[in-house]
Structures are given as C-alpha cells and as structure tokens.
C-alpha cells in the first residue's frame with residue numbers, strides 16, 4: 653500500500669511509540685541514525701523532546717529526532733521514512749513541525765553526519781548544506797616510540813572526573829562538536845578505555861576509546877587549551893596505543909574533522925594515515 657501525502661499527520665514522540673519506531677528503523681531502507689554513544693531507543697527514552705512522528709492512519713510513516721541544542725548546536729540523530737511513504741513530503745512535514753521548537757530553544761544550527769547518501773537530496777530541499785568531511789585515520793603499524801619521562805600522570809577516569817572532562821571538552825571543541833555532560837557520562841560508562849592526564853592532581857586532558865571486533869577506535873581526545881602544546885595530547889595517545897598493543901589490538905582508527913590539521917599532525921606522528929573513509933557533515937543554519 654502506498655501512503656499518500658495528503659493524509660500524513662505529525663505528532664510528538666511518546667513512549668508508547670517505541671516499538672513502532674524500532675520497527676520502522678529495522679524495516680525501512682531510508683534510515684539515518686547517528687547515535688554516537690546511545691542505542692536509538694535508549695536515546696529516544698532519555699531525550700524525547702525534539703522527536704516527531706509522521707502517521708498515515710495508525711501506521712508510522714516517518715520519524716525525525718534532533719538533539720537538544722548545546723551552545724546553539726543540534727544534531728539530527730534519527731531520520732527514517734517508511735518505504736511506502738513519500739520521502740520528501742514526509743521529511744518536510746516532520747521538519748516544519750520541529751523548527752518552531754528548535755527556534756524557541758535558541759538553536760542556531762542542526763548538523764548531520766551523512767552515513768548514507770539517500771538523505772542528501774531531501775536535505776538539500778530543506779536548505780541543509782555541506783560543511784566539511786569527517787576523516788578517518790588508521791594505524792596498522794605496531795611500532796611505538798619508547799615512553800618519555802613525563803610530568804603528567806595518566807590514570808583511568810572515574811565518575812568524579814566527568815564534570816571536569818565535560819568542561820575541558822567544551823573548551824577544546826567548538827559547536828557543534830562539543831559533548832554534553834550526559835554524553836560524556838554515557839561515553840565513560842560504555843567505552844572500553846577512558847583515561848585522563850593529570851598535572852598536580854588537576855585533570856588537563858582525556859581520551860575515550862572503544863573496541864570493535866579485532867581493533868580499537870580512539871573516539872575522543874581533548875586537552876585543556878591552557879595546557880595545549882606541551883605534549884599532553886601525545887602522551888595520552890601514546891599511553892592508549894600501548895594499552896591497545898597489550899590487548900593485541902592492531903588496527904586502530906580515529907576520526908577528526910578535515911579542517912582539524914593539528915590533530916591530524918599529532919595522529920600522523922603516531923603512524924596514522926587517512927584511509928579514505930570520509931563522512932560528510934551537512935548543516936542547516938536557523939535564521940537569527
């Protein structure tokens with residue numbers, strides 16, 4: 653059955669719709685999810701405010717979920733359209749319903765990491781534009797320089813470190829790349845390796861890494877800007893590479909923005925090079 657454009661109704665997401673959303677994400681071809689540290693349904697349970705559902709009768713035709721603006725920047729986390737629904741009409745209806753609430757919450761931009769191409773033409777019609785690529789760098793060589801004497805102590809992060817880590821993250825990154833405290837907490841909880849660098853018992857930088865099949869991914873690295881260019885970032889990377897090697901994890905990846913040449917230089921020094929797996933970031937600017 654094809655769903656007609658005329659009969660689409662938009663509602664906010666509510667908990668009783670979790671199963672319908674889960675089914676839509678599982679069954680549809682046109683699905684975008686960019687969850688980072690959350691499972692889509694967990695994310696909806698915890699941050700349901702900016703998610704809209706499109707209905708054709710009592711059948712779910714589409715879903716659009718955006719993160720709450722953090723320093724003005726939101727991310728489009730979930731977008732999906734039922735295979736029988738008209739994609740542009742459905743996405744536009746969802747988007748038009750969301751925009752006033754985003755404006756009320758002082759959002760300045762909504763960004764999207766484009767994992768799959770299907771959504772591109774529909775986003776163009778909604779005035780999203782390409783911003784830059786996120787590049788992937790990979791390290792396959794096992795050699796590591798010997799550890800240097802360092803004034804910085806590296807230790808495993810704990811619950812009590814999360815506020816300071818979130819503060820460093822917000823100082824080191826600009827919107828839309830900053831992580832909220834809730835995201836840092838979730839990352840620390842789910843990541844395999846989360847370490848901090850300390851100077852005089854004050855945290856000055858941190859890294860968060862995850863495991864996948866036979867490799868590892870350095871998911872986050874940040875140093876307090878007041879302490880950058882003193883070797884702390886390098887020290888954190890060297891330490892985590894050592895831990896990976898102890899676990900026989902030979903394939904290591906990391907992502908960074910194409911424009912972030914400083915981090916790329918650092919990773920390059922540790923044997924990382926771009927592997928060609930780049931993902932475009934698109935963004936919508938809300939009128940001020």
Ligand SMILES: CC(C)(COP(=O)(O)OP(=O)(O)OC[C@H]1O[C@@H](n2cnc3c(N)ncnc32)[C@H](O)[C@@H]1OP(=O)(O)O)[C@@H](O)C(=O)NCCC(=O)NCCS
Pocket residue numbers: 824825871872873874875876879880881882883884885886887907908909912914915917918
């Ligand atoms: C990328 C980042 C983690 C690097 O941290 P850092 O502690 O400054 O890193 P290092 O000090 O080890 O190296 C950075 C530079 O300082 C230089 N440096 C290191 N020790 C130094 C010292 N004692 N004196 C002078 N310069 C030094 C390095 O040679 C390097 O120079 P380069 O940028 O010209 O190549 C930090 O800049 C940051 O938090 N950036 C924002 C977040 C980010 O981009 N994260 C990574 C991408 S996801």
